[in-house]
Amino acid sequence: MTATDTHRDAHRSIDAIWRIESSRIIAGLTRIVRDVGLAEDLAHDALVAALEQWPESGIPENPGAWLMAAAKHRAIDHFRRNQLLDRKHEELGREFSVRETEVPDLNAAIDDNIGDDLLRLVFIACHPVLSTEARVALTLRLLGGLTTEEIGRAFLSSEPTIAQRIVRAKRTLAEADVPFEVPRGAEFAARLSSVLQVIYLIFNEGYSATAGDDWMKPALCEDALRLGRILAGLVPKEPEVHGLVALMEIQASRSRARVDESGTPILLLDQDRGRWDQLLIRRGLAALESAAKLGGNRGSYVVQAEIAACHARARIPDQTDWARIVALYAELAEIAPSPIVELNRAVAVSMAFGPAAGLELVDALMSEPSLSGYHLLPSVRGDFLKKLARFDEARVEFERAASLTRNARERELLLARSRACADGTGHQ
Numbered sequence: 001m002t003a004t005d006t007h008r009d010a011h012r013s014i015d016a017i018w019r020i021e022s023s024r025i026i027a028g029l030t031r032i033v034r035d036v037g038l039a040e041d042l043a044h045d046a047l048v049a050a051l052e053q054w055p056e057s058g059i060p061e062n063p064g065a066w067l068m069a070a071a072k073h074r075a076i077d078h079f080r081r082n083q084l085l086d087r088k089h090e091e092l093g094r095e096f097s098v099r100e101t102e103v104p105d106l107n108a109a110i111d112d113n114i115g116d117d118l119l120r121l122v123f124i125a126c127h128p129v130l131s132t133e134a135r136v137a138l139t140l141r142l143l144g145g146l147t148t149e150e151i152g153r154a155f156l157s158s159e160p161t162i163a164q165r166i167v168r169a170k171r172t173l174a175e176a177d178v179p180f181e182v183p184r185g186a187e188f189a190a191r192l193s194s195v196l197q198v199i200y201l202i203f204n205e206g207y208s209a210t211a212g213d214d215w216m217k218p219a220l221c222e223d224a225l226r227l228g229r230i231l232a233g234l235v236p237k238e239p240e241v242h243g244l245v246a247l248m249e250i251q252a253s254r255s256r257a258r259v260d261e262s263g264t265p266i267l268l269l270d271q272d273r274g275r276w277d278q279l280l281i282r283r284g285l286a287a288l289e290s291a292a293k294l295g296g297n298r299g300s301y302v303v304q305a306e307i308a309a310c311h312a313r314a315r316i317p318d319q320t321d322w323a324r325i326v327a328l329y330a331e332l333a334e335i336a337p338s339p340i341v342e343l344n345r346a347v348a349v350s351m352a353f354g355p356a357a358g359l360e361l362v363d364a365l366m367s368e369p370s371l372s373g374y375h376l377l378p379s380v381r382g383d384f385l386k387k388l389a390r391f392d393e394a395r396v397e398f399e400r401a402a403s404l405t406r407n408a409r410e411r412e413l414l415l416a417r418s419r420a421c422a423d424g425t426g427h428q
Contacts, residue, residue: 010055018047020219021064022145027117029071031180036124037170040142042078046070118143118223119230120180125169126194128187129176134169139198140205141166143227144220149406150210188235195231196244196301199224203248207255211406214263221252232287242291243302249284250308253277265413269317281312300336303328322352339368347380355387375404379414386421395421 022043029039046067060066125139140146152162183191206220228245235241257275258266288305307328314320329345342365350358362381371377382397398418402411 010059011051013059014047014050014054017059017063017067018050019145019217021067022047023118023121023143023223024064025068025071026142027121028068029075030121030124031117033075034177034180036121036138036142036173038075038078038174040170042071042074043067045074116230119227119234120182122195122198122227123182123191124173124178124180126191126198127173127176127178128190129172129178130169131165132194132197134165134172135194136198136201137162137165138169138173140201143198143223144202144205146205147211150205182234192235192238192241196240199227199231200244200248200301202227203251207251208410209407213408216255216258218255221248221255224248225252236290237294239291239294239296240299240301242287242294243299243305246284246287246291246305247301247308249280249287250305250312253280253284253312259409263409265409268311273315276312284312285309298331298335300332303332303335307332320351322348326352339365339371340374343371343377343380350384350387355384359384359388373404375401375410375414377401378404382417382421386417391421391424394418 025043025046026036026039029042030036033039033042049070050063050067054060121142122139125142126135130138137151140151141148148163148166149159151157151166152159182188202220203224206217206222206224209217225245225248228241228248232238232241232245253276254268254271256277257271257273260266284305288302288309291302291305307325310321310325310328325348326345329341329348333341333345342361346358346361346365349361359381362377362384365371365377366381378397379401382394382401385391385394385397395418398414398421402414402418405411405414
C-alpha cells in the first residue's frame with residue numbers, strides 16, 4: 001500500500017470517528033466554555049490536528065479522549081490569548097482536570113437525569129431566542145454532526161440558507177448568553193416540541209442517510225434513541241415523548257434487515273422479518289402502551305408509532321393491516337399536514353386499494369413546489385407505474401429519482417429498478 005493510500009484510509013477512519021465523537025466533544029466543551037460557537041470551533045481545531053497527526057502516528061486507542069484533550073488545550077490557549085484573569089485560568093484548569101478524568105468514559109451512556117451534556121446541548125440549541133428552523137438546524141449540526149448540505153436535504157432547503165441559519169443561530173445564542181442547562185417548568189414544556197423534532201430528524205438521518213456511500217448511519221440512530229430514552233425518563237407523563245421513543249425503537253428494529261451483505265438497501269416489503277430485532281419491537285410497543293395509558297390528545301409521534309406498530313405486528317407483509325394504516329395517515333394529515341405525509345398516505349392507499357388509487361394521489365402532488373427535488377416522489381410514482389405494467393413510464397421515474405438522490409446505495413437501487421423496467425417485466 002502506498003503512502004497516499006495509507007493517508008486516504010486514515011482520513012476515512014478519522015471522518016468516521018468524528019461523526020461518532022463530535023457531538024459528545026462539542027457538548028462537553030460547551031459545558032466548559034459556555035459558548036456553542038466557540039465549542040464547535042475548538043472541536044474542529046482538534047479535528048484538524050488529528051488529520052495532521054494521525055496518518056503518521058496512527059489512530060490512538062481512545063480517539064475520543066485524544067480529541068477532547070486536544071480541544072481542551074486549544075481552549076486554554078484561547079483564553080490565554082484573550083488575557084483572562086488568573087482566577088479564570090485557575091477555574092478553567094480545575095474544570096478541565098475534572099473533565100479529563102471523565103474523558104475515557106466519553107462514549108458511555110450518561111444516565112443522570114439532567115446531567116447529560118448531549119441533552120443540555122439539545123435544549124440550548126432549541127432555546128426560544130431562536131426560530132424553530134434555526135433550533136432544528138443548529139442541533140442537527142452540533143448533535144448529529146451533519147453537514148449543511150445534509151441538513152438542507154432534510155429540510156428540503158438550500159445549503160446556503162441552512163449555513164446562514166446556523167451562523168446566525170450561534171451568534172444569537174452567544175449574544176443572549178444562554179445558560180448551559182436543561183430548562184424546567186413552563187420553559188421546558190415550551191421547548192419540548194422542538195426537541196422532539198430535532199431528535200427524530202437526527203434519527204432519520206441515521207436511518208436513511210441523505211448522502212454518502214452508506215444507506216444507514218447507525219451511530220446517529222443510537223444517539224437519537226439514547227436522547228429519546230433519557231427524555232422519556234425526564235418527562236414520563238408526556239405521551240408524545242413515549243410516542244417518539246416507540247417510533248424510533250420500532251423503526252430501529254428493522255436495521256439488520258434493511259441492507260444485504262453488500263450494503264444494498266432492501267425495501268420494507270422485501271425484508272426478512274425474522275431479522276427484525278424483537279427486543280426493540282417489544283420496547284417500542286411498551287413505549288406506545290405507555291403513551292396510550294397517559295391519554296390526552298394524540299400527537300403526531302404517537303400516530304406514526306402506531307403506523308410502525310402495524311408493520312411490526314405483521315409476521316409477513318400480507319398480514320399488514322393496510323386499511324388501518326390508511327386511516328392512521330388520514331389522522332396524521334389532520335394533526336400535522338404536509339406533502340410528505342400525503343405521499344406516504346398514497347403508498348398506504350396503493351397497498352390497501354390498488355396502485356391506480358395510489359397513483360391518483362401521487363399525481364396530485366407532482367406540482368407541489370416543496371417536493372420538486374424530493375427523490376421519493378418519482379420513486380413512489382415509478383413503483384405504482386411498474387405495478388400497473390406501465391414499464392416505460394416507470395423506468396423514466398426511477399431514473400429521475402436516481403438523479404435526485406445523493407445517497408450512492410439508494411441510487412444503485414433505483415437504477416436497478418429502472419433497468420428491470422427496461423426489459424418489460426419490472427423484475428430485478
